[in-house]
Amino acid sequence: MTEFNYKTCTGCSLICEDILFPDAVSGSFSHAKNLCRKGQAHYKALFSERAEPLVEGSEVSLDQAIEKAAEILRKARAPVIYGWSNCTLEAQEAGLALAAKIGAFVDDPSSYCEGQLMERILSGKIPSCTLDDVRNFADTTIFWGSDPSSTQPRHLSRFSYFPRGEKRQKSYEEERTCIVVDVRESPTAKLCPNTTYRVMPGEDLQFLEAVLAVLEGKIPRFGDKKKMIELGSIIKKTEYGVIFPGPAMLDSLRDQMDRFEELVRRLNEVTTFKVVPMTGQYNSRGFSQLLFDRTGRVKGVRFAASGEAAAEAPSLVEAVKGADGILVLGSDPLLDLPIGLARAFAAAPIIAIDPRLSLTADVARVVIPSAISGLETGGTALRTDGVKVTFEPSIKSDHLADEQILTRIMEEI
Amino acid sequence: MVSAMEIYMLLPKTNCKKCGLPTCMAFAVGLLGREKKLEECTPLFEEKKYEAKLAKLKDIVAPLESASETGLIIHPEKCFGCGNCVIACPVNVAAEPTRCGAGLGPEGDRVILRVEDGVVVANNLQECRRFGPNRVLCNACTATCPSKAIEFV
Numbered sequence: 001m002t003e004f005n006y007k008t009c010t011g012c013s014l015i016c017e018d019i020l021f022p023d024a025v026s027g028s029f030s031h032a033k034n035l036c037r038k039g040q041a042h043y044k045a046l047f048s049e050r051a052e053p054l055v056e057g058s059e060v061s062l063d064q065a066i067e068k069a070a071e072i073l074r075k076a077r078a079p080v081i082y083g084w085s086n087c088t089l090e091a092q093e094a095g096l097a098l099a100a101k102i103g104a105f106v107d108d109p110s111s112y113c114e115g116q117l118m119e120r121i122l123s124g125k126i127p128s129c130t131l132d133d134v135r136n137f138a139d140t141t142i143f144w145g146s147d148p149s150s151t152q153p154r155h156l157s158r159f160s161y162f163p164r165g166e167k168r169q170k171s172y173e174e175e176r177t178c179i180v181v182d183v184r185e186s187p188t189a190k191l192c193p194n195t196t197y198r199v200m201p202g203e204d205l206q207f208l209e210a211v212l213a214v215l216e217g218k219i220p221r222f223g224d225k226k227k228m229i230e231l232g233s234i235i236k237k238t239e240y241g242v243i244f245p246g247p248a249m250l251d252s253l254r255d256q257m258d259r260f261e262e263l264v265r266r267l268n269e270v271t272t273f274k275v276v277p278m279t280g281q282y283n284s285r286g287f288s289q290l291l292f293d294r295t296g297r298v299k300g301v302r303f304a305a306s307g308e309a310a311a312e313a314p315s316l317v318e319a320v321k322g323a324d325g326i327l328v329l330g331s332d333p334l335l336d337l338p339i340g341l342a343r344a345f346a347a348a349p350i351i352a353i354d355p356r357l358s359l360t361a362d363v364a365r366v367v368i369p370s371a372i373s374g375l376e377t378g379g380t381a382l383r384t385d386g387v388k389v390t391f392e393p394s395i396k397s398d399h400l401a402d403e404q405i406l407t408r409i410m411e412e413i
Numbered sequence: 414m415v416s417a418m419e420i421y422m423l424l425p426k427t428n429c430k431k432c433g434l435p436t437c438m439a440f441a442v443g444l445l446g447r448e449k450k451l452e453e454c455t456p457l458f459e460e461k462k463y464e465a466k467l468a469k470l471k472d473i474v475a476p477l478e479s480a481s482e483t484g485l486i487i488h489p490e491k492c493f494g495c496g497n498c499v500i501a502c503p504v505n506v507a508a509e510p511t512r513c514g515a516g517l518g519p520e521g522d523r524v525i526l527r528v529e530d531g532v533v534v535a536n537n538l539q540e541c542r543r544f545g546p547n548r549v550l551c552n553a554c555t556a557t558c559p560s561k562a563i564e565f566v
Contacts, residue, residue, distance in 0.1 A: 004520050019520045033529055034518025036494035040531030149559040151494040161559065163501040163516025172557070173502070187559035191497075413506060 010086075010374030011039035012129075013279040013384035014159075017391070026393045036153040043375050044260035049357040050370040062368070066405065069327070069366045070412030076325030080348075081105040082316075083331030088359040089380025090400035092287050095329055096294065098410050100303045104327075105319040108287050109336055111299040113247045114277045116257050118288045119298045121277060126264055129242070130137045130385045131158075134164035140238040142179045144408035145204065146278045149187035152384075155278075160244070178233055181207060183248065197223065197231070204252035205321070208263055211235075214267055241273040247280075248327045263304040271409020279384045281331070282374075286382035328352045329402065334359040353405055371399035379403075415473045417441045423466045423473075425456050445566060447477060447484070477566055483543040484566035485535055492532040492562035498554035499526050499533070504540050526554060533563065 007019045020033040028047060033041065037256045053065035060068075068267050073079055084092055102160035110118060120126045134141065134210045142161045158160055161178050164171045172178070180189040181197045181204075189196040191278040203222075210220035214232030217223060236243065243264070253260055267273035279285050288298040302313040313319075320326065320341065320381050326348050334342045335358065345360070352364035371377045378398035380390045400408075421441040427460045432453045434440045443449035451474055480486045496518060499505055505513040508523040519527050525537050538544055542551040543565065555564050 016518075018512075018520075020518075020520065031529055032531075034496070035531055036496065036528065037492070037531035038494075040494065055426040116490075149493070149495060153493050157500040158516040164506075164514045190559050191557065246420055298500065 002360045007394040008374050008389065009035055009039040009042070009044035009383070010282045010372075011036070013282050013284060014152050014154055015282055015383050015389045016154055016158065017389060019394075021394050027125055029395060038153055043372070045356055046372050046375065051352075051354050051357050051361055051367055053369060054152075054367040056365060062400070065366055065368050066408050067412060069368060070365065070409050072325045072349055072351060073098075073102055073327065073409065074413050076102070076323070078319070078322050080319050080323040080328065081106045081327045081329060082108070082320075082333055083329040083343075084108040084287040085110070085279075085284035086330030086373075087283060087372050087378075087402040089283065089286050089290065090379050091329070091373075091406060092283070092290055094406040094410070096404040098327075099225075100308075101410060102413065103303050104188075104312065105300070105302040105323075106291070106301050107316045107319070108284065108347075109280065109331060109333070110284055110288055112278075112337065113177065113281055114245075114250060114284075115276070115288070115299045116254075117245060117250055117260075117277050118279075118285070119260065119292075119351075120257065121275065122292045122298065124291060126260060126275045127268065127273075128276055128385070130387050131160075131276065131383065132387070133274070134242050134276065134385075135159045135163050137167050137240040138165075139168065139175055140177045140179065140234060140240045142181065142241065142243045143188055144181040144243055144245050145249025145252065146244050147182065147184075147186035147188050148244070148278070149191075151246075151278065155244075156191070161191070161229055177238075179231070179234070181249070184281070188321055195231075195234070197227065197362055199223070201248075202252050204249050205256055205259065208253075209258055212252055212263060212266060215270060221388060233268065236270060238271050238273075241267065241271060243273065243275045244278050245275065245279050246304040262350065276385050281312065283330075283381040283383055285386055286380075289382055290387065292312075317341055317344065323348045326350045328354070328360050328364070329406075330354070332358040332360045353402060355399070368405055369399055371397050371404050373402070377401040415445070416478075417445050419473065420444055420470065423470045425460075425463060427456070429456060431455050444474065445477070445529045446520065447480070447566065463495075473511050481535060481538050483538050483541045485538070485541070485543075486500045486566065487533060487535060489532040490562075491560045493560060494528045494531045495559065496533075497530050497557040497559065498563060499524070499528060501553040501557040502509075502526050503551065504542065505551060507541075545548065 009016045009019050021029045024030050040124035053062045079102050085108050121128045131174050168175045178192045179195045183201050206222045210228050213220045214262045222230040268366045292298050311314050321344050333345050348362045350364040351366040352361045352371050353368045354361050355370050361367045375394050378392045421438050424437040426435045426437050432440050457467050505524045509519050542549040
């Protein structure tokens, strides 16, 4: 039997490890097997939209770009390091060391996505499990405000609905039930039209209260009562249920996350229910975990000059507005963030470390091209459920990895 | 996908039996099953009054030509490579139980459906349950497609 050389995709937070590049050479690949469209685009864009080292819009050598970046950060009195979620754990550690050295404010996109949930999961307030447990044991999966078909295309086929597992040999339709709670008929909802629950934007709390009411045996005051009671009976029959809350649901609940905690506690009185977050970028969980281990918080940390995390930290908006040097690492804040915040970013001097051209790289004062992790460099990362994945590079490249660039900036400073 | 009724509506509806079948409806079904060719309906081509209908028929029958032996049509522009069909296909699972059965992508060449360069491609169609005269009307791959990128004629 032939040995297959499996590679890893860093296109989304599932970090698929079964990718085959039969004819990968330096600078290109073709006929990639098992790579979904998102992963394919993530890697292919590299060959058409590669970033070049730039300072103030003019091409320079890599050394000059790094020197300039170090100069900006050295002079900065309120530096910010933002991004983190698209780089390896090694790069994140190097970045945190740099942040501690220059006393920077650090934050990642999770403040606007799954931060609240992640904090509760990491501190053990909400029970969680790995995606392999989901594949082996789960018989009810609830996608609440998330649409894995669009965000993590292989979620359903690798873990949550279609594969056979240890206790779920018959798998979908017979032994697994997929429930979708969403504001629109998403591609995932099309797979289970009978168990799709439509809520209007902002109505997630009412839906949550209705589920609690159904579990108490009361008549729900929300939506189609018959359908809600059906949902209650599905939950009561469940042996091992998993909820995948997406950004839409978290954004809708906002300050009422305690009610969600209450729901999960109540569900666990009925049967086993776990919660697995749906992070966006591939190592978002890694950074949350790293920061949580170090400071006890998952977002918005300011390091004091002594290298210790300060107890009080400003919000991202305040930090960015007062920043005189922003290092953006593995993220594209101008694309992702709300317009007001994106404008604040655009007004500040940005140093972008990015393998590809992006909106942020377009306005950045200094652009430092890096190697794309997964394809050109190896490393480790945490999958969305917290499982550590180690990967090797697939093709050769002359570009420096994120952690090498950060180490060099630190040496220059 | 076009239905037999839509094809029937564009046929002469005279039941002239020139194609060898007893009714025009039977010919429409035959056309859809790719057992009959449009040219076999001679009145369509010979009589001028059918010209407009013939042009429409040619349009709607054209996609059937691109279907494979099992009637499978893939729209690569709609596919996002989620691999649901790869995992759901019973032949794939039988060929690689430890991989397709457990949600991983296939590694060998014995599978029917696999994802390559971000979209699904079909191979080994003779293994499909829809192949040949004793076919089973299995729809595991099309029913699990969230974007309707694959369909059967």
